[in-house]
Amino acid sequence: MILAMTNLLVTNARIATMRGGRYGEIGEGALLARDAAITWVGAMAELPGSARSGAEAVDAKGGLLTPGLVDCHTHLVYAGSRAREMEMRLAGKSYAEIAKAGGGIVSTVTATRAATNAQLRAATARRLEALMDEGVTTVEIKSGYGLDAEQELRCLRIARSLAADHAVSVSTTLLAAHTVPPEYACRADDYVETICTQMIPRASREGLASAVDGFCESIAFTPAQIRRVFDAAGRHGLRVKLHADQLSDSGGALLAAQYKALSADHLEYATDAGIEALARAGSVGVVLPGAFYYLRETKRPPVDAMRRHGLRMAIATDCNPGTSPTASLLTMANMACVLFGMTPEEALAGITCHAASALGLDDRGTLEAGKRADLALWDANEPGELVANIGGMRPSRVLFEGRVRP
Ligand code: DI6
Numbered sequence: 034m035i036l037a038m039t040n041l042l043v044t045n046a047r048i049a050t051m052r053g054g055r056y057g058e059i060g061e062g063a064l065l066a067r068d069a070a071i072t073w074v075g076a077m078a079e080l081p082g083s084a085r086s087g088a089e090a091v092d093a094k095g096g097l098l099t100p101g102l103v104d105c106h107t108h109l110v111y112a113g114s115r116a117r118e119m120e121m122r123l124a125g126k127s128y129a130e131i132a133k134a135g136g137g138i139v140s141t142v143t144a145t146r147a148a149t150n151a152q153l154r155a156a157t158a159r160r161l162e163a164l165m166d167e168g169v170t171t172v173e174i175k176s177g178y179g180l181d182a183e184q185e186l187r188c189l190r191i192a193r194s195l196a197a198d199h200a201v202s203v204s205t206t207l208l209a210a211h212t213v214p215p216e217y218a219c220r221a222d223d224y225v226e227t228i229c230t231q232m233i234p235r236a237s238r239e240g241l242a243s244a245v246d247g248f249c250e251s252i253a254f255t256p257a258q259i260r261r262v263f264d265a266a267g268r269h270g271l272r273v274k275l276h277a278d279q280l281s282d283s284g285g286a287l288l289a290a291q292y293k294a295l296s297a298d299h300l301e302y303a304t305d306a307g308i309e310a311l312a313r314a315g316s317v318g319v320v321l322p323g324a325f326y327y328l329r330e331t332k333r334p335p336v337d338a339m340r341r342h343g344l345r346m347a348i349a350t351d352c353n354p355g356t357s358p359t360a361s362l363l364t365m366a367n368m369a370c371v372l373f374g375m376t377p378e379e380a381l382a383g384i385t386c387h388a389a390s391a392l393g394l395d396d397r398g399t400l401e402a403g404k405r406a407d408l409a410l411w412d413a414n415e416p417g418e419l420v421a422n423i424g425g426m427r428p429s430r431v432l433f434e435g436r437v438r439p
């Protein structure tokens with residue numbers, strides 16, 4: 034998309050810059066952007082005299098300006114519903130039991146494969162638009178419900194195509210190692226071979242994925258299988274992420290750290306050594322309170338250890354039909370505070386700057402010169418309000434690449 038040159042000036046804003054993961058508030062602030070990048074952020078009193086000429090002006094009228102929100106872990110591309118599984122879980126069946134009985138991920142794979150491109154795109158777009166309504170300007174979208182080369186690449190293509198007609202930035206991740214598809218039943222290693230020799234090379238060659246993810250768990254793939262996937266990703270120039278230690282300690286955090294993963298996600302059962310290793314590796318720890326809540330888990334991710342070791346924490350929706358059917362990132366931020374004991378400041382960093390880091394995107398997530406002009410304006414008096422409410426907050430305006438989103 035070719036954008037005309039634009040100058041943007043936001044005035045009278047209370048600004049949460051989120052620099053360094055802190056609110057970094059500026060009481061009466063202004064922001065300037067040119068060609069979709071921020072050029073200046075500061076106090077109104079210091080606004081350069083020349084700034085007003087020729088700029089599109091947005092008067093924030095005392096409202097709160099934050100970076101556009103970043104949802105760094107979603108499974109938006111799927112068809113069908115798993116509402117029945119909720120009833121089964123409430124009747125006492127576990128997620129693992131339902132998966133073993135043919136429900137779970139495989140049932141969504143069946144529905145997804147059967148959907149036409151138009152159906153799958155429309156269903157995905159609905160969820161994406163719900164995220165955008167809450168101020169999300171960057172979203173990561175994983176494949177993982179296709180589970181053969183054509184279907185996985187189709188899901189990635191659909192995800193990528195949504196950025197063409199939505200004012201949002203989409204980062205795609207190949208999650209072929211989500212579960213073993215029925216045609217490879219009892220031949221998980223053969224499936225891993227297909228991932229390594231066909232899916233990863235094609236996703237890389239066709240420019241369809243920015244990263245490769247895997248589900249390391251007793252009901253999914255072993256650490257040895259994930260290593261093969263990660264080695265293949267490395268050979269094809271792709272960074273990795275991992276669903277790690279969600280339902281049991283499978284050494285996922287340590288494994289992710291060894292491969293300098295962009296992020297390790299879930300982490301309920303991660304050990305102290307695993308958290309320390311992730312921090313040293315420069316990875317981000319992504320907590321997913323929606324899945325914790327929906328599966329009625331009781332073991333919380335070790336937030337204290339994350340703080341102690343200086344592991345950057347992000348929060349995401351994990352939007353998927355089986356374990357986290359939600360498209361509300363702000364509700365997840367609230368839940369990260371209430372359920373996991375994160376502070377509202379940590380939570381806001383977790384859906385802005387640290388979420389951007391979990392995607393390897395260092396050009397966004399804070400309001401400072403040089404970063405993308407992806408902004409959200411809120412009728413709020415202080416940044417904590419975004420997190421204190423249980424969903425329901427909507428930005429009064431969103432600017433994407435320096436332009437007001439229609
Ligand atoms: N962990 C999860 O919570 C989701 N995927 C994963 O690897 C669950 C996906 C599903 O149940 O459909």
Ligand code: FE
Binds near residue numbers: 106
């Ligand atoms: Fe997930």
